[in-house]
Amino acid sequence: MSVSDRSRSGTALAAALRRWGVHAPWVGLALAVPFGLLASSLPPAVRYAPFLASVLLFGFPHGAVDHLVPARLTGIGLGRSVGAVVAVYALLGVGYGLWWLLAPTSAFVAFIVITWVHWGQGDVYALLVLAAAEHLPTRAERALSLVVRGGLPMLVPLVGHPEAYRRVAGALVGLFAGDAAALDAAFSPAVRAGVAVGFGAVTLLALAAGAYRVRRGDAARRPWLVDAGETVGLWAYFLLVPPILAIGLYFCLWHAVRHVARLELLDPDARTALSEGDLTGTLRRFARDATPATLGGLLVVAGVWALAPRPSAGPEGLLAVYLVAIAVLTLPHVAVVTWMDARQGVW
Ligand SMILES: CC1=C(/C=C/C(C)=C/C=C/C(C)=C/C=C/C=C(C)/C=C/C=C(C)/C=C/C2=C(C)CCCC2(C)C)C(C)(C)CCC1
Ligand SMILES: [Fe+2]
Numbered sequence: 147m148s149v150s151d152r153s154r155s156g157t158a159l160a161a162a163l164r165r166w167g168v169h170a171p172w173v174g175l176a177l178a179v180p181f182g183l184l185a186s187s188l189p190p191a192v193r194y195a196p197f198l199a200s201v202l203l204f205g206f207p208h209g210a211v212d213h214l215v216p217a218r219l220t221g222i223g224l225g226r227s228v229g230a231v232v233a234v235y236a237l238l239g240v241g242y243g244l245w246w247l248l249a250p251t252s253a254f255v256a257f258i259v260i261t262w263v264h265w266g267q268g269d270v271y272a273l274l275v276l277a278a279a280e281h282l283p284t285r286a287e288r289a290l291s292l293v294v295r296g297g298l299p300m301l302v303p304l305v306g307h308p309e310a311y312r313r314v315a316g317a318l319v320g321l322f323a324g325d326a327a328a329l330d331a332a333f334s335p336a337v338r339a340g341v342a343v344g345f346g347a348v349t350l351l352a353l354a355a356g357a358y359r360v361r362r363g364d365a366a367r368r369p370w371l372v373d374a375g376e377t378v379g380l381w382a383y384f385l386l387v388p389p390i391l392a393i394g395l396y397f398c399l400w401h402a403v404r405h406v407a408r409l410e411l412l413d414p415d416a417r418t419a420l421s422e423g424d425l426t427g428t429l430r431r432f433a434r435d436a437t438p439a440t441l442g443g444l445l446v447v448a449g450v451w452a453l454a455p456r457p458s459a460g461p462e463g464l465l466a467v468y469l470v471a472i473a474v475l476t477l478p479h480v481a482v483v484t485w486m487d488a489r490q491g492v493w
Pocket of ligand 2 (some may be wrong): 209264268405
Protein backbone atom coordinates (compact mmCIF):
# COMPACT_ATOMS: atom_id res chain seq x y z
CA MET A 147 0.00 0.00 0.00
CA SER A 148 1.42 3.36 -0.91
CA VAL A 149 1.64 6.16 1.63
CA SER A 150 -1.05 8.18 -0.15
CA ASP A 151 -3.46 5.20 -0.05
CA ARG A 152 -3.41 4.78 3.68
CA SER A 153 -6.53 6.82 4.39
CA ARG A 154 -8.43 4.65 1.94
CA SER A 155 -7.57 1.43 3.70
CA GLY A 156 -10.73 -0.32 4.95
CA THR A 157 -11.24 -0.14 8.67
CA ALA A 158 -11.00 -3.92 9.12
CA LEU A 159 -7.71 -3.94 7.24
CA ALA A 160 -6.41 -0.90 9.16
CA ALA A 161 -7.32 -2.59 12.44
CA ALA A 162 -5.56 -5.83 11.41
CA LEU A 163 -2.47 -3.83 10.43
CA ARG A 164 -2.43 -2.06 13.77
CA ARG A 165 -2.92 -5.32 15.63
CA TRP A 166 -0.27 -7.38 13.84
CA GLY A 167 2.12 -4.74 12.57
CA VAL A 168 2.14 -2.33 15.51
CA HIS A 169 0.83 -3.98 18.70
CA ALA A 170 2.11 -7.56 18.25
CA PRO A 171 5.82 -6.54 17.90
CA TRP A 172 5.43 -4.39 21.03
CA VAL A 173 4.02 -7.26 23.04
CA GLY A 174 6.71 -9.64 21.75
CA LEU A 175 9.58 -7.42 22.83
CA ALA A 176 7.98 -6.40 26.13
CA LEU A 177 7.56 -10.07 27.10
CA ALA A 178 11.28 -10.52 26.46
CA VAL A 179 12.41 -7.87 28.94
CA PRO A 180 12.21 -10.06 32.09
CA PHE A 181 14.17 -12.79 30.26
CA GLY A 182 16.57 -10.16 29.03
CA LEU A 183 17.24 -8.94 32.54
CA LEU A 184 18.21 -12.52 33.45
CA ALA A 185 20.15 -13.07 30.24
CA SER A 186 23.66 -13.02 31.64
CA SER A 187 22.67 -15.95 33.85
CA LEU A 188 20.73 -17.71 31.09
CA PRO A 189 22.50 -20.44 29.08
CA PRO A 190 23.91 -19.27 25.71
CA ALA A 191 21.40 -21.53 23.96
CA VAL A 192 18.62 -19.22 25.17
CA ARG A 193 20.45 -16.05 24.19
CA TYR A 194 21.14 -17.35 20.70
CA ALA A 195 17.70 -18.94 20.24
CA PRO A 196 16.05 -15.95 18.47
CA PHE A 197 18.77 -15.87 15.79
CA LEU A 198 18.36 -19.61 15.31
CA ALA A 199 14.59 -19.17 15.08
CA SER A 200 15.04 -16.31 12.60
CA VAL A 201 16.09 -18.84 9.94
CA LEU A 202 12.42 -19.84 9.66
CA LEU A 203 10.51 -17.35 11.77
CA PHE A 204 10.09 -14.20 9.65
CA GLY A 205 13.73 -13.01 9.94
CA PHE A 206 15.44 -14.79 7.09
CA PRO A 207 12.27 -15.30 4.99
CA HIS A 208 11.33 -11.60 5.17
CA GLY A 209 13.78 -10.90 2.33
CA ALA A 210 12.93 -14.04 0.45
CA VAL A 211 10.01 -12.61 -1.51
CA ASP A 212 12.04 -9.70 -2.90
CA HIS A 213 11.96 -11.32 -6.35
CA LEU A 214 8.15 -10.97 -6.42
CA VAL A 215 8.13 -7.30 -5.41
CA PRO A 216 8.56 -5.66 -8.85
CA ALA A 217 5.83 -7.88 -10.29
CA ARG A 218 3.43 -7.04 -7.47
CA LEU A 219 4.19 -3.33 -7.43
CA THR A 220 4.19 -2.62 -11.15
CA GLY A 221 2.42 -5.57 -12.73
CA ILE A 222 5.42 -6.57 -14.90
CA GLY A 223 5.74 -10.27 -15.76
CA LEU A 224 7.08 -12.70 -13.18
CA GLY A 225 10.09 -13.63 -15.32
CA ARG A 226 11.27 -10.03 -15.63
CA SER A 227 10.68 -9.40 -11.95
CA VAL A 228 12.70 -12.43 -10.86
CA GLY A 229 15.43 -11.71 -13.43
CA ALA A 230 15.88 -8.11 -12.32
CA VAL A 231 16.04 -8.99 -8.61
CA VAL A 232 18.40 -11.94 -9.15
CA ALA A 233 20.70 -9.59 -11.09
CA VAL A 234 20.63 -7.01 -8.27
CA TYR A 235 21.36 -9.74 -5.69
CA ALA A 236 24.20 -11.16 -7.78
CA LEU A 237 25.85 -7.80 -8.40
CA LEU A 238 25.55 -6.24 -4.95
CA GLY A 239 25.85 -9.50 -3.02
CA VAL A 240 29.03 -10.61 -4.77
CA GLY A 241 30.53 -7.11 -4.58
CA TYR A 242 29.88 -6.78 -0.87
CA GLY A 243 31.03 -10.37 -0.28
CA LEU A 244 34.37 -9.47 -1.87
CA TRP A 245 34.58 -6.40 0.39
CA TRP A 246 34.28 -8.72 3.42
CA LEU A 247 37.07 -10.93 2.06
CA LEU A 248 39.41 -8.03 1.35
CA ALA A 249 38.71 -5.48 4.10
CA PRO A 250 36.53 -7.06 6.82
CA THR A 251 36.81 -4.24 9.37
CA SER A 252 35.42 -1.54 7.09
CA ALA A 253 32.88 -4.08 5.76
CA PHE A 254 31.66 -4.53 9.35
CA VAL A 255 31.28 -0.77 9.83
CA ALA A 256 29.39 -0.63 6.53
CA PHE A 257 27.09 -3.42 7.80
CA ILE A 258 26.21 -1.36 10.88
CA VAL A 259 25.51 1.70 8.71
CA ILE A 260 23.44 -0.29 6.17
CA THR A 261 21.41 -1.88 8.98
CA TRP A 262 20.90 1.56 10.56
CA VAL A 263 19.44 2.90 7.31
CA HIS A 264 17.45 -0.25 6.56
CA TRP A 265 15.83 -0.76 9.95
CA GLY A 266 15.15 2.98 10.03
CA GLN A 267 13.46 2.96 6.63
CA GLY A 268 11.37 -0.06 7.68
CA ASP A 269 10.03 1.79 10.70
CA VAL A 270 9.32 5.00 8.76
CA TYR A 271 7.03 3.01 6.45
CA ALA A 272 5.44 1.25 9.45
CA LEU A 273 4.78 4.60 11.16
CA LEU A 274 3.26 6.15 8.05
CA VAL A 275 1.11 3.25 6.88
CA LEU A 276 0.63 0.72 9.68
CA ALA A 277 0.33 3.31 12.48
CA ALA A 278 -1.19 6.01 10.19
CA ALA A 279 1.19 8.72 11.51
CA GLU A 280 0.49 12.27 10.32
CA HIS A 281 3.28 14.02 12.22
CA LEU A 282 5.95 13.19 9.61
CA PRO A 283 4.69 15.12 6.58
CA THR A 284 8.03 16.28 5.14
CA ARG A 285 11.07 14.46 3.84
CA ALA A 286 13.24 16.07 6.53
CA GLU A 287 10.98 14.82 9.35
CA ARG A 288 10.92 11.33 7.83
CA ALA A 289 14.72 11.35 7.50
CA LEU A 290 15.07 12.38 11.14
CA SER A 291 12.74 9.56 12.13
CA LEU A 292 14.82 7.11 10.04
CA VAL A 293 17.98 8.20 11.85
CA VAL A 294 16.33 7.66 15.24
CA ARG A 295 14.55 4.37 14.50
CA GLY A 296 17.58 2.76 12.82
CA GLY A 297 19.95 4.17 15.41
CA LEU A 298 18.09 2.54 18.32
CA PRO A 299 19.23 -1.05 17.59
CA MET A 300 22.66 -0.01 16.28
CA LEU A 301 23.74 2.66 18.82
CA VAL A 302 21.96 1.98 22.11
CA PRO A 303 23.60 -1.49 22.56
CA LEU A 304 26.97 0.24 22.09
CA VAL A 305 26.10 2.57 24.96
CA GLY A 306 24.75 -0.16 27.24
CA HIS A 307 26.68 -3.31 26.34
CA PRO A 308 30.05 -2.41 24.83
CA GLU A 309 31.73 -5.74 25.63
CA ALA A 310 29.09 -7.87 23.91
CA TYR A 311 29.15 -5.45 20.95
CA ARG A 312 32.93 -5.69 20.74
CA ARG A 313 32.86 -9.51 20.90
CA VAL A 314 30.37 -9.74 18.01
CA ALA A 315 32.41 -7.25 15.96
CA GLY A 316 35.57 -9.25 16.70
CA ALA A 317 33.88 -12.54 15.71
CA LEU A 318 32.65 -11.18 12.35
CA VAL A 319 35.94 -9.52 11.42
CA GLY A 320 37.89 -12.50 12.77
CA LEU A 321 36.18 -14.84 10.29
CA PHE A 322 38.28 -13.18 7.61
CA ALA A 323 41.41 -13.01 9.75
CA GLY A 324 40.85 -9.25 10.08
CA ASP A 325 41.89 -7.16 13.04
CA ALA A 326 39.06 -5.45 14.93
CA ALA A 327 41.55 -3.37 16.99
CA ALA A 328 40.89 -0.44 14.65
CA LEU A 329 37.40 -0.29 16.19
CA ASP A 330 38.68 -0.06 19.80
CA ALA A 331 38.14 3.69 20.05
CA ALA A 332 34.41 3.22 19.43
CA PHE A 333 34.11 1.29 22.71
CA SER A 334 35.88 3.84 24.90
CA PRO A 335 33.81 5.47 27.68
CA ALA A 336 34.26 8.92 26.12
CA VAL A 337 32.93 7.87 22.71
CA ARG A 338 30.04 5.95 24.28
CA ALA A 339 29.11 8.93 26.44
CA GLY A 340 29.23 11.11 23.31
CA VAL A 341 26.96 8.66 21.47
CA ALA A 342 24.53 8.57 24.42
CA VAL A 343 24.31 12.37 24.63
CA GLY A 344 24.34 13.00 20.86
CA PHE A 345 21.84 10.30 19.98
CA GLY A 346 19.72 11.20 23.01
CA ALA A 347 19.54 14.78 21.74
CA VAL A 348 18.59 13.66 18.21
CA THR A 349 15.87 11.42 19.70
CA LEU A 350 14.43 14.33 21.70
CA LEU A 351 14.55 16.58 18.65
CA ALA A 352 12.57 14.05 16.61
CA LEU A 353 9.96 13.64 19.35
CA ALA A 354 9.70 17.40 19.85
CA ALA A 355 9.21 17.99 16.11
CA GLY A 356 6.31 15.51 16.12
CA ALA A 357 4.83 17.04 19.29
CA TYR A 358 4.95 20.47 17.62
CA ARG A 359 2.87 19.15 14.66
CA VAL A 360 0.32 17.68 17.05
CA ARG A 361 0.10 20.87 19.15
CA ARG A 362 -0.53 22.97 16.06
CA GLY A 363 -3.39 20.67 15.17
CA ASP A 364 -1.66 19.48 11.97
CA ALA A 365 -1.45 15.84 13.03
CA ALA A 366 -3.37 13.25 15.04
CA ARG A 367 -2.15 12.72 18.60
CA ARG A 368 -2.54 8.95 18.88
CA PRO A 369 0.00 7.90 16.23
CA TRP A 370 2.48 10.37 17.74
CA LEU A 371 1.94 8.74 21.13
CA VAL A 372 2.62 5.36 19.50
CA ASP A 373 5.81 6.76 17.96
CA ALA A 374 6.99 8.32 21.21
CA GLY A 375 6.09 5.22 23.24
CA GLU A 376 7.95 2.95 20.82
CA THR A 377 10.99 5.21 20.77
CA VAL A 378 11.28 5.46 24.54
CA GLY A 379 10.43 1.76 24.92
CA LEU A 380 13.13 0.72 22.43
CA TRP A 381 15.72 2.91 24.19
CA ALA A 382 14.93 1.07 27.43
CA TYR A 383 14.77 -2.33 25.71
CA PHE A 384 18.20 -2.02 24.05
CA LEU A 385 19.74 -0.63 27.23
CA LEU A 386 18.37 -3.43 29.41
CA VAL A 387 18.41 -6.57 27.25
CA PRO A 388 21.81 -7.99 26.24
CA PRO A 389 22.32 -7.30 22.54
CA ILE A 390 22.44 -10.77 20.98
CA LEU A 391 19.10 -11.63 22.53
CA ALA A 392 17.72 -8.12 22.02
CA ILE A 393 18.70 -7.83 18.36
CA GLY A 394 17.69 -11.42 17.56
CA LEU A 395 14.18 -10.79 18.90
CA TYR A 396 13.92 -7.35 17.32
CA PHE A 397 14.94 -8.80 13.93
CA CYS A 398 12.25 -11.55 14.00
CA LEU A 399 9.41 -9.88 15.86
CA TRP A 400 9.76 -6.23 14.90
CA HIS A 401 11.55 -5.51 11.64
CA ALA A 402 10.62 -8.72 9.83
CA VAL A 403 6.98 -8.84 11.00
CA ARG A 404 6.41 -5.27 9.84
CA HIS A 405 8.05 -5.93 6.49
CA VAL A 406 5.96 -9.07 5.99
CA ALA A 407 2.83 -6.99 6.70
CA ARG A 408 4.03 -4.51 4.07
CA LEU A 409 4.58 -7.29 1.53
CA GLU A 410 1.21 -8.90 2.16
CA LEU A 411 -0.47 -5.58 1.37
CA LEU A 412 0.84 -5.94 -2.18
CA ASP A 413 -1.03 -9.22 -2.64
CA PRO A 414 -4.79 -8.62 -3.17
CA ASP A 415 -5.74 -12.11 -1.89
CA ALA A 416 -3.63 -11.69 1.23
CA ARG A 417 -5.21 -8.27 1.81
CA THR A 418 -8.68 -9.76 1.63
CA ALA A 419 -7.66 -12.59 3.96
CA LEU A 420 -6.19 -10.07 6.40
CA SER A 421 -9.29 -7.86 6.42
CA GLU A 422 -11.41 -10.96 7.12
CA GLY A 423 -9.23 -11.71 10.12
CA ASP A 424 -7.71 -14.80 8.47
CA LEU A 425 -4.14 -14.45 9.74
CA THR A 426 -3.30 -18.12 9.20
CA GLY A 427 -4.28 -17.90 5.54
CA THR A 428 -2.15 -14.76 5.10
CA LEU A 429 0.85 -16.41 6.74
CA ARG A 430 0.39 -19.59 4.72
CA ARG A 431 0.54 -17.54 1.50
CA PHE A 432 3.67 -15.79 2.72
CA ALA A 433 5.34 -19.10 3.66
CA ARG A 434 4.56 -20.51 0.21
CA ASP A 435 6.03 -17.44 -1.53
CA ALA A 436 9.12 -17.26 0.67
CA THR A 437 10.18 -20.92 0.77
CA PRO A 438 12.22 -21.21 -2.47
CA ALA A 439 14.38 -18.10 -1.91
CA THR A 440 14.78 -18.91 1.80
CA LEU A 441 16.38 -22.17 0.71
CA GLY A 442 18.48 -20.25 -1.85
CA GLY A 443 19.54 -17.82 0.87
CA LEU A 444 20.68 -20.71 3.04
CA LEU A 445 23.12 -21.59 0.27
CA VAL A 446 24.64 -18.14 0.85
CA VAL A 447 25.17 -19.06 4.51
CA ALA A 448 26.89 -22.27 3.38
CA GLY A 449 28.98 -20.23 0.92
CA VAL A 450 30.19 -17.86 3.66
CA TRP A 451 31.08 -20.86 5.81
CA ALA A 452 33.05 -22.37 2.92
CA LEU A 453 34.82 -19.19 1.82
CA ALA A 454 35.65 -17.55 5.15
CA PRO A 455 39.29 -18.31 5.97
CA ARG A 456 38.58 -18.92 9.66
CA PRO A 457 35.08 -20.14 10.40
CA SER A 458 34.88 -21.45 13.93
CA ALA A 459 32.29 -23.72 15.53
CA GLY A 460 30.50 -22.75 18.73
CA PRO A 461 27.57 -20.34 19.00
CA GLU A 462 29.63 -17.17 18.52
CA GLY A 463 31.39 -18.48 15.39
CA LEU A 464 28.14 -19.75 13.87
CA LEU A 465 26.39 -16.46 14.62
CA ALA A 466 29.27 -14.66 12.89
CA VAL A 467 28.87 -16.78 9.73
CA TYR A 468 25.11 -16.24 9.78
CA LEU A 469 25.48 -12.47 10.25
CA VAL A 470 28.00 -12.10 7.43
CA ALA A 471 25.66 -14.07 5.14
CA ILE A 472 22.80 -11.80 6.24
CA ALA A 473 25.02 -8.77 5.57
CA VAL A 474 25.68 -9.95 2.02
CA LEU A 475 21.94 -10.51 1.47
CA THR A 476 21.03 -7.25 3.16
CA LEU A 477 22.66 -4.88 0.67
CA PRO A 478 20.57 -6.08 -2.31
CA HIS A 479 17.52 -6.40 -0.01
CA VAL A 480 17.98 -2.72 0.91
CA ALA A 481 18.15 -1.85 -2.79
CA VAL A 482 14.78 -3.57 -3.33
CA VAL A 483 13.20 -1.91 -0.28
CA THR A 484 14.57 1.52 -1.26
CA TRP A 485 12.98 1.05 -4.68
CA MET A 486 9.70 0.08 -2.92
CA ASP A 487 9.97 3.25 -0.80
CA ALA A 488 10.33 5.34 -3.95
CA ARG A 489 7.38 3.65 -5.70
CA GLN A 490 5.18 3.85 -2.62
CA GLY A 491 5.79 7.54 -2.00
CA VAL A 492 7.62 7.19 1.34
CA TRP A 493 9.99 9.99 0.37
C1 LIG B 1 15.22 -12.96 -3.22
C2 LIG B 1 16.41 -13.70 -3.72
C3 LIG B 1 17.18 -14.51 -2.93
C4 LIG B 1 17.01 -14.63 -1.47
C5 LIG B 1 17.12 -13.57 -0.63
C6 LIG B 1 17.04 -13.65 0.83
C7 LIG B 1 16.84 -14.95 1.51
C8 LIG B 1 17.17 -12.46 1.48
C9 LIG B 1 17.25 -12.32 2.91
C10 LIG B 1 17.54 -11.12 3.49
C11 LIG B 1 17.74 -10.98 4.91
C12 LIG B 1 17.67 -12.19 5.76
C13 LIG B 1 18.02 -9.74 5.44
C14 LIG B 1 18.33 -9.59 6.85
C15 LIG B 1 18.71 -8.45 7.41
C16 LIG B 1 19.25 -8.48 8.78
C17 LIG B 1 20.04 -7.53 9.31
C18 LIG B 1 20.29 -6.28 8.57
C19 LIG B 1 20.66 -7.78 10.63
C20 LIG B 1 21.63 -7.01 11.18
C21 LIG B 1 22.16 -7.28 12.50
C22 LIG B 1 23.21 -6.63 13.06
C23 LIG B 1 23.99 -5.60 12.34
C24 LIG B 1 23.50 -6.95 14.43
C25 LIG B 1 24.68 -6.87 15.03
C26 LIG B 1 24.93 -6.95 16.48
C27 LIG B 1 24.60 -8.02 17.26
C28 LIG B 1 23.85 -9.22 16.76
C29 LIG B 1 24.92 -8.10 18.72
C30 LIG B 1 25.91 -7.11 19.17
C31 LIG B 1 25.68 -5.79 18.60
C32 LIG B 1 25.67 -5.76 17.07
C33 LIG B 1 24.97 -4.47 16.70
C34 LIG B 1 27.08 -5.75 16.53
C35 LIG B 1 18.32 -15.32 -3.52
C36 LIG B 1 19.64 -14.86 -2.96
C37 LIG B 1 18.09 -16.78 -3.14
C38 LIG B 1 18.36 -15.26 -5.04
C39 LIG B 1 18.01 -13.90 -5.58
C40 LIG B 1 16.66 -13.47 -5.17
FE1 LIG C 1 14.55 -6.00 5.89
